[in-house]
Amino acid sequence: MGLLLNYSDVASLDNDVNAVDDDVNSVDDDVNAVDDDVNAVDEDVNASMNEDVNAVDDDVNSVDEVVNSVDEDVNAVDEDVNAVDEDVNAVDEDVNAVDE
Known part of the structure; x- marks a missing residue:
């Protein structure tokens, strides 16, 4: 006994x-x-993150510029202090020469 399907069963x-x-x-x-x-x-998240990272990079670069400027100012003050030290040493030598 086999399964017998008619056309309507197959179509269904x-x-x-x-x-x-x-x-x-x-x-x-x-x-x-x-x-x-x-x-x-x-894509939106990546674009937003890239914008945020770029903004932080810009801020860091700005801070770096300020730090470099302060470093230059400190170096200039150091040079002035060294010049004053040299002047003081020269005066000391003159005083010592007078004392002798």
């Missing part, structure tokens, strides 16, 4: 398979739409 099963295929395709479309949304969010 074919319709059921096609309906399942349509449902699978619909789910695929939904998954693709979600993937597109996720990719768009990823």
Whole structure:
């Protein structure tokens, strides 16, 4: 005894398979739409993070410029102090020469 299907049974099963295929395709479309949304969010996050990183880099560079300027000022003061020290040493030598 074999299974005997008539044309209407086969057509009904074919319709059921096609309906399942349509449902699978619909789910695929939904998954693709979600993937597109996720990719768009990823792009937005990456762009935002890059902007933030660039802003921080700019701030760091500004601070570096101020620090370098202060370093230059400190070096200039050091040079002035050294010049005064030399003048004081010269005066000391003159005083010692007078004392002798």
